[in-house]
Amino acid sequence: MKRDSRLSGVLHVLLHMAQQPGPFTSETLAKAMDTNPVVIRRIMAGLRELGYVRSEKGHGGGWTLACDLSKVTVRDVYAALGSPALLAMGNRTEAPGCLVEQAVNAALDQAFGDAEALLLARLGEVTLKMLGEDLRKRLGSRKPHGMSAHHA
Amino acid sequence: MKRDSRLSGVLHVLLHMAQQPGPFTSETLAKAMDTNPVVIRRIMAGLRELGYVRSEKGHGGGWTLACDLSKVTVRDVYAALGSPALLAMGNRTEAPGCLVEQAVNAALDQAFGDAEALLLARLGEVTLKMLGEDLRKRLGSRKPHGMSAHHA
DNA sequence: CCATCATGTAACATATCAAGTTACATGAAA
DNA sequence: TTTCATGTAACTTGATATGTTACATGATGG
Numbered sequence A, B: 001m002k003r004d005s006r007l008s009g010v011l012h013v014l015l016h017m018a019q020q021p022g023p024f025t026s027e028t029l030a031k032a033m034d035t036n037p038v039v040i041r042r043i044m045a046g047l048r049e050l051g052y053v054r055s056e057k058g059h060g061g062g063w064t065l066a067c068d069l070s071k072v073t074v075r076d077v078y079a080a081l082g083s084p085a086l087l088a089m090g091n092r093t094e095a096p097g098c099l100v101e102q103a104v105n106a107a108l109d110q111a112f113g114d115a116e117a118l119l120l121a122r123l124g125e126v127t128l129k130m131l132g133e134d135l136r137k138r139l140g141s142r143k144p145h146g147m148s149a150h151h152a
Numbered sequence C: 001c002c003a004t005c006a007t008g009t010a011a012c013a014t015a016t017c018a019a020g021t022t023a024c025a026t027g028a029a030a
Numbered sequence D: 001t002t003t004c005a006t007g008t009a010a011c012t013t014g015a016t017a018t019g020t021t022a023c024a025t026g027a028t029g030g
Helices: A006-019 A026-033 A037-049 A074-080 A099-125 A128-139 B006-019 B026-033 B037-049 B074-080 B099-125 B128-139
Strands: A053-056 A062-065 B053-056 B062-065
Touching: A006 A026, A006 A037, A006 A062, A006 A074, A006 A128, A006 B099, A026 A037, A026 A062, A037 A053, A037 A074, A074 A099, A074 A128, A074 B099, A099 B006, A099 B074, A099 B099, A099 B128, A128 B099, B006 B026, B006 B037, B006 B062, B006 B074, B006 B128, B026 B037, B026 B062, B037 B053, B037 B074, B074 B099, B074 B128
Parallel strands: none
Antiparallel strands: A053 A062, B053 B062
8 A cells, every 4th residue: 555546536436426326335336446435435525525526425415516627627536535645755944943954855845846836737637528528438339337347 | 653764864965065165974864863872874875885975984984975966866866766666556466367467567567667767857956056056045254164053 | 194074885774655454333135 | 133334443564764783895194
């Protein structure tokens, strides 16, 4: 369990949901993602709070898309996860008294900041709708599919 | 101990060394960095292999700069550390059979790749000499300093 | 030669965090 | 009221950077 794959995971879930009418239970989604229902609920919690999805309890309950896929970007989804750290590297000390460290931080912060900004910008260019359309292309002429036929 | 701060740390060490003639023992450097001598040896090992620094045992031993500071970039130093992961996020599955996951990966890989490339390019633009000059500016008119007066 | 110093390295300890798991409460539908 | 599904807390697991201890290796100076 090395790098954070929540963004990858939650996009996978959303794209699955966009392919068929819902609702989807956490268990169904978890099976398709080869993971645990609780993990699904965890990564979906933030999306629910922002109104991108809805969840219903009881019989016939589960998760439903509740947003305009052409309006929501990958960056929005990232933010819904709580904007976890993008970079694996950081400064030893954030506000050092040591001038040497300050010089190092200044240089690294510049580079790190640029990279983060570019990444966020790129993520902001991709809507969920675009991802769905790309998926459609990959599916080619195949007819609508079940959730179990194409696990990772 | 969250994010990898080895690059920050090793740059700090190199900059300290560039300010005064050597050699410097791991213990001296460790004190200035408020860490352990073994940690210093560990992050310096890769630099030694690439010839950026030398190390001598015994009396009067320690670490010495062994490169042209105007030729070595922060990117080189990063590579000497073994090029650890730059991004904190990654794909759930690297080579998925699932087409949904492939679509997600394609989009994320594009953004991640761009950000990594930019970061590496930025790091490649900064030489150790430039860091040293920036440090000199920050030091202002102060005279050459000891190692213990400006800890982080 | 030998005591001292310093690096080199293995081994172990600690801290953090994502991910996985278990357990149970809450609430909706049949 | 039974069943189903989410909500959430608590615990476990695995990975990794960092910190620490211990000891071997080799160089210097007496």
